[in-house]
Amino acid sequence: MNIRVQKAVFAATSRVTEWSPVLGARLLDAVFFGIAGSSVVEANFARGNRKVMKRVKRFRRFLVVSDIHLGDAVLAQPTLLALRDFFPAAEIDYVINATIASVIEGNPDATRVIPLFSNGPFPSPTDIATLREMVRTGDYDLVLMLCPFLSTSDIAGPSQPMLHMLSHGATILRNEKQPTLVNHFSYQEYLFVRDAMGMVAPAVRGDTFKGVQTMYSDQAIEQASTFLHDAGAVQGSPVIMFNPDSASKFNLMPFACQAALLEHLARDTVADTSILIGEGHTAAGIGERLRDALPAPLRPKVRLIPRSMRVDAYGALLDLADLFVTGDTGPLHLAASRKVSRTGRHSFRNRTAILSVFGATTPRMSGYDSFQPGYLDSNQDAPAWCYQAESPCRNISCLNKMHKTCRTVRCFERVDVDGLASLVVSYIDGLRRPPAAIAGP
Helix, strand or coil: CCHHHHHHHHHHHHHHHHHCHHHHHHHHHHHHHHHHCCHHHHHHHHHHHHHHHHHCCCCCEEEEECCCCHHHHHHCCHHHHHHHHHCCCCEEEEEEEHHHHHHHCCCCCCCEEEEEECCCCCCCHHHHHHHHHHHHHHCCCEEEECCCCCCHHHHCCCCCCEEEHHHHHHHHHHHCCCCCCCCCHHHHHHHHHHHHHCCCCCCCCCCCCCCCEEEECHHHHHHHHHHHHHCCCCCCCCEEEECCCCCCHHHCCCHHHHHHHHHHHHHHCCCCCEEEEECCCCCCCHHHHHHHCCCHHHHHHEEEECCCCCHHHHHHHHHHCCEEEEECCHHHHHHHCEEEECCCCCCCCCCCEEEEEECCCCHHHHCECCCCCCCECCCCCCCEEEEECECCCCCHHHHCHHHCCCCCCCCCCECCHHHHHHHHHHHHHHCCCCCCCCCCC
């Protein structure tokens, strides 16, 4: 499904829920689950993938093309691991968004990390032309396409064997009907590749999925440490990071809710708690506006993280935080990843708790939770919680948030700000007492 078709389809779904939020949502779920998620569609894609795998003559060189966004490059890394489960000596090139390359480079399962995509919502013509030339000259035995905004014909001719992650979409939809199955994109991408490779070769090792990791230079670690010191954080005192930004308005918690939550955290956590809040990229300036919305006596407790901070320094700073509050956006996956020093000269804490607040998108597919069945836990030695706001019109088509065109955003019609604040405050207070599991709101 090319971008033009996606735009038309998901614009139409937006009109349906504007016509009738509740009935429209039920209708769309029935259509998408009943047709796109049917066993017939699933079996048809499986047959197509078997045909592709029969055409692969050698398994020396692979190209894995991640989705275009920052978080997708992080969470898709287990596809490389799945290839190594079968072909440990193969060459594997990994194409990703250039902005996130600094924390992916050094992944031991990638032969080359190729920072190609520009930081736009969709692949640009230049991105596509560069990728097409790479495939033409790369002599790849198989291309694994994980980007839903690129079709096979965009980057290769019919002779190039290619598997598209969209062929696994029916399985993911069917999994949503089985709430105890882990249906996170990261794990499903791993299983997708393992299943495909299992059609043609025996695995040399069993399921090795252990979540995702990110890699950090000594310079990034030093920048994070210096920033925290200059922000006035007291050594040994709690640190909360708050990401108020999102790439889509359908995953952006309303300003009033964020302001109320931030006020709770600034007022109710222990006095020496430091709160670090991002300035914002897509929602530029939102961090400063939230801080300024606080009562004057509470503002000194909050420090702004400049938008100029590099991704690798931001990721290293996450490791210095005790808890991270965010929506469904790239930094969520950065926070959930296991932090590793590229030189081995630094030991990370890997104890950042995560509270993620979801709007349009489905939490099981991209969130992390330590307590709910069917959820993937984060790769941190700390709890994770997913919270989904109440919405009258949420349905499975909301998954494609980049192509939704709803005029009225109803994704956060009710947010339990008090419950979220209570969870955070309880966890921060508990850091000074023996640890105990804290259930979600």
